[in-house]
Amino acid sequence: MDKIRLLGDFLRERREAVSPRQVGLLNSGPRRSPGLRREEVAMLAGVSTDFYARLEEGRERHPSGRVLDALIRVLALGPDASRHLYDLAQRCPVRYGGSTERVSPGLITLIRSWPTTPALVCGRFLDVLATNQSGAVLYDGLDYRDNLLRMVFLDPAARTFYLDWERLARARVAWLRLAAAADLEHPYLTELVGELALKSQEFRKLWACRDADDLTCTPQGIRHSMVGELDVTGTTYDVGQAPGQRLLLLQADPGSPSEESLAFLSGLDTSP
Structure with missing residues (x-):
C-alpha cells in the first residue's frame, strides 16, 4: 500500500477520533459515524471540501506544509503523529506560523x-x-x-x-x-x-x-x-x-x- 493511500487512511482515522465538542462544534446534529465530518475538517482547516476529500481518497498527492499544519491543528495531533503525517505526505516538517496559533x-x-x-x-x-x-x-x-x-x-x-x-x-x-x-x-x-x-x-x-x-x-x-x-x-x-x-x-x-x-x-x- 503506497503512502498516499496510508495518508488518507490516517486522516480518516484521526478525523473519526475527534469529537465535534473538542473543536467547538456544538449542536451539530445527528451523525452516522463518530468524529468530525469531512466538510467540518475542511472548514476548520481552511481548505475546500473537495480538496480534503481528494486527500482522504488518495487523489491529492501534494498537500502543502501549510495544509498539513492546519490539519495538525484541527485534528489535535501530537509531535509523533505530526511527524508521521509529514512522512506520509512525503514532505520535510517545517514550523509554520499557523501551527502555533489556536482559535478558542x-x-x-x-x-x-x-x-x-x-x-x-x-x-x-x-x-x-x-x-x-x-x-x-x-x-x-x-x-x-x-x-x-x-x-x-x-x-x-x-x-x-x-x-x-x-x-x-x-x-x-x-x-x-x-x-x-x-x-x-x-x-x-x-x-x-x-x-x-x-x-x-x-x-x-x-x-x-x-x-x-x-x-x-x-x-x-x-x-x-x-x-x-x-x-x-x-x-x-x-x-x-x-x-x-x-x-x-x-x-x-x-x-x-x-x-x-x-x-x-x-x-x-x-x-x-
Whole structure:
C-alpha cells in the first residue's frame, strides 16, 4: 500500500477520533459515524471540501506544509503523529506560523452562530485558522484557502472572484505589512514573502511599496459562480484574547439582493 493511500487512511482515522465538542462544534446534529465530518475538517482547516476529500481518497498527492499544519491543528495531533503525517505526505516538517496559533472553541462557536454571515479567523500572517459554514461555501472552489495572501496572488480564480482584485490585493499586502512590522525576521514571514515574491510579480511590486490602507472596513465586490455578483463589506476586529489574530466578517446591506444571496449560499451543503 503506497503512502498516499496510508495518508488518507490516517486522516480518516484521526478525523473519526475527534469529537465535534473538542473543536467547538456544538449542536451539530445527528451523525452516522463518530468524529468530525469531512466538510467540518475542511472548514476548520481552511481548505475546500473537495480538496480534503481528494486527500482522504488518495487523489491529492501534494498537500502543502501549510495544509498539513492546519490539519495538525484541527485534528489535535501530537509531535509523533505530526511527524508521521509529514512522512506520509512525503514532505520535510517545517514550523509554520499557523501551527502555533489556536482559535478558542468559544470563538469558533460564536462564528458558527452566524448562519448567513461569512466569518474567518485569521492569524498574524493571514493564515485562515477557522471559518464558519457560510464562509466555507462562499470561498468553495478557490484552491488556496489556507492563507488570504496566497488566495489572492496564487489562485488564478481570484482574478474573477474579486471584482476589484487590485484594490483587494493592496489591502491584503498592507495587512501583512502592518502585522510584520513588529517581527520582520520571523522565519515564517520570510518564507511566506519569499514564496509570494517568487510566484507573483504583482506581489513583488506591492510589497516594495509602502502604502498603508485602512483595513478595518473594506468594500468588496465578489463574483460567485452560483449567485453572481455580491456587494459586501469586509470588516476586521482584533481578537483580544489572542494577540495577532483577527476576525474578518463579510456583510451585505440589510434587505439587499446580496444579503439574500448570502442567505441562499449559507443553506447549501458543501459535503462531497
